[in-house]
Each structure stands twice: as C-alpha cells, then as structure tokens.
Amino acid sequence: MNPMVKNQRYWNWAFMSAMFFFFLLLAQINWKLALNLGLGVGLGFALEKSRFCFVAAFRDPILTGMTALSQALILLLGVSILGFALVAGSGQGYALNVYPLGANTIVGGLLFGIGMVLAGGCASGILMRIGEGFAMQMLALAGALVGVFFGERSLRWWQGWGWEQPGIFLPAKLGWLSTLSLEMAVLVVLWLLARWWQNR
Amino acid sequence: MKENWRTAVHGPWPYWVGAMVLGGLNILVLLVRKRPWGVTTNLQDWSVWFAHLLGLASERIPVSQLLLAEGTYLNLGVVLGALWAALAASQWRFRPLRQRKFGFSALIGGLFLGYGARIAYGCNVGGLLNGIASSSLTGWVFALAVFLGTWIGAKILLKFLV
Numbered sequence: 058m059n060p061m062v063k064n065q066r067y068w069n070w071a072f073m074s075a076m077f078f079f080f081l082l083l084a085q086i087n088w089k090l091a092l093n094l095g096l097g098v099g100l101g102f103a104l105e106k107s108r109f110c111f112v113a114a115f116r117d118p119i120l121t122g123m124t125a126l127s128q129a130l131i132l133l134l135g136v137s138i139l140g141f142a143l144v145a146g147s148g149q150g151y152a153l154n155v156y157p158l159g160a161n162t163i164v165g166g167l168l169f170g171i172g173m174v175l176a177g178g179c180a181s182g183i184l185m186r187i188g189e190g191f192a193m194q195m196l197a198l199a200g201a202l203v204g205v206f207f208g209e210r211s212l213r214w215w216q217g218w219g220w221e222q223p224g225i226f227l228p229a230k231l232g233w234l235s236t237l238s239l240e241m242a243v244l245v246v247l248w249l250l251a252r253w254w255q256n257r
Numbered sequence: 258m259k260e261n262w263r264t265a266v267h268g269p270w271p272y273w274v275g276a277m278v279l280g281g282l283n284i285l286v287l288l289v290r291k292r293p294w295g296v297t298t299n300l301q302d303w304s305v306w307f308a309h310l311l312g313l314a315s316e317r318i319p320v321s322q323l324l325l326a327e328g329t330y331l332n333l334g335v336v337l338g339a340l341w342a343a344l345a346a347s348q349w350r351f352r353p354l355r356q357r358k359f360g361f362s363a364l365i366g367g368l369f370l371g372y373g374a375r376i377a378y379g380c381n382v383g384g385l386l387n388g389i390a391s392s393s394l395t396g397w398v399f400a401l402a403v404f405l406g407t408w409i410g411a412k413i414l415l416k417f418l419v
Binding site: 063064065066068069072073076083086087089090091092093094095096097098099100101102103104105106107108109111112115116119120125126128129130132133134136137138140141142144145150151152153154155156157158161162163164165166167168169170171172173174175176177179180181182183184185186187188189190191192193194196197198199200201202203204205206207208209211212215224225226227228236237240243 | 265268269270271272273274275276277278279280281282283284285286287288289290291292293294295296297300301303304305307308313314325327328330331332333334335336337338339340341342343344345347348349350351352353354359360362363364365366367368369370371372373374375376377378379380381382383384385386387388389390391392393394395396397398399400401402403404405406407408409410411413414415418
C-alpha cells in the first residue's frame, strides 16, 4: 500500500496552504468571488462528510427500501424553505428560482432522473465525487457538459412546444402563512411516508 | 470534545447534521449572491464557451466573464471542498473505473442529466431543492418528475449494469 494513502497529513497541510493563498488572491480581485469559493468549499466538505447524495435519497427507497437519506433531504428542504422565506420575505432584491412550468419541466425531470442514476451522481454529486477522485464521475462531467450544451440549444424549441406557463410563486397566490403551512404539512406527510416505507 | 472534533474531521457525519449544515450554507449562498445556489447554469456557460472554441457555437462568452462568475467559484469550491474533506481524513485516492461499462453508463447518464437539467431550468440543487425552497410550484412538479425518472433509471440499472 502506498504510504501516502495511510497518512495524508502533509498533503492536507500543503492543500490548506495553497487554498489559503488562492482565497487571498481571489479576495483581492473580488471579495465576493472569494466568499463564493468559501461557501462552495463548505458545501463540498459537508456533502462529502455526511455522504449526502440527492441520487441516493431518491433511488435507495426504490432499490434497497432505505429512506435515511430521503428523510435527511426532507429536513434540508424544510430548513431551506423556512430560511428562504425569512431572507426573501424580509429583504429586497432577491431573485428566487421561480421557473416556468411546462412539458419541458416533466420531460427534463424524467431525463435528469434517469441520467443521475446512470451517472452515479447528480450535478452537485458529480462535482463532489470528482473531488474524492472518482474517474467515473469525471467521465460523467464530460457527458454532462455535452448534455447541457444540447439542452441550451433546444430550450427555445421546448419553450415553443412545451405549453410553457409562467411559474407560480405560491405565496403570491396563497399568502405566506398558507404557503408555509401547506409546504410543511406536505413535508411531514412525506417524512411519515418515508419512515413507514423503511419499517415496512 | 476531542471525540466530536475527530468525527467532524474524519466523518461520517450523521445525515441530519449534514442536512442542517447544508441548509445553513444554502441560505448563506442566497444572502451573499442575492439568488440561490445552482450548479448547471454555470456548467452551461462553460460548455458554450468550449463549443465556441471548437467552432460549434457562434456566440462567444469571454473567458474573463466566466473567471469572474460567482457560479464558477461555487462549483470549483464543491470539488475542492470534497477533495479537502477526503484529504483531511487521509482518505483521498484516485478511484479508477472498476469496469468499462460504468464508463459508458457515466457518459450517457451525464448526457441525459445535463440535457434534462437545462430544458427544465435546473438540477437537483437549482431546480429541485431551491425551486422548492423558493416556494415555486415548478420545483414540486420537477421533484415528482425526477422521482419517476429515478425509478426508470433504477430499472435500467438493475437490467443492464448490476
């Protein structure tokens, strides 16, 4: 066995020093870019350490009947909904992801779901596994770069044929209180369903 | 205390801890960028830039614009953060393909997921997690479609790959 694999302490110090200087350099160009890098590093670190994986959260209930990650995803959704409501509901100038709804939402979701199972990771999962050193997800990223290019080229066609409707921002229709109550209720039901599915 | 520190560095963290930390960071990204975390919009910009280099796209995205894009550093950060996480636990190594068929599956899967993400305006992060976090109906519909797609994908996986 390669002794480097046994103890990577020195590599870790070298990596952290390099990151420190990269961060400083970036902060001198634009502190916001450095902040984004830092947040990205935090997200990648947390994804790796908690073995969090969107693919597994959707796939494991089907393949193995385990729903531990699905329950974690439900928690992440709940935290994010409340956090976004707090931030965007109280501040000005936030652009939220309220996208148009059409046949392309459904077809895109289906293709995306099939693809992420075959690739062994969704977009963030592919990036995380590249960091871990997986050759498979390096190939998946190459495939994804071609795929997003084709997707970008054909979006106009889908917008014409996909019966696309403007996105619905639920609080604008129902008000914040009803929206948040409804969303939390759906998440609780999904969570109970996930627990029942695992204990079946 | 020492024990906690060891788990924090070496992992694995319990899933619920991961979800809370990711949720907190996800909200911080919104505060900093004024828009939610996403992955594939930036990948798309790089793909168009690369296609222009190959003469496949007429429009030109200057590389300076990509190097000054926040999305570039979020994506780069995720890769570097995962690398660091593995390194800190002395677990980093290159992990080659176990079988050639997994290489094909990765390429085809990547193609599908990239295409699907862009015609639906988002991946699991920008479309699903943050579509739902934005209280957009589209996010919930997309999540349902992704779940059905995962089910089909799992059938394909069982039939051809395992």
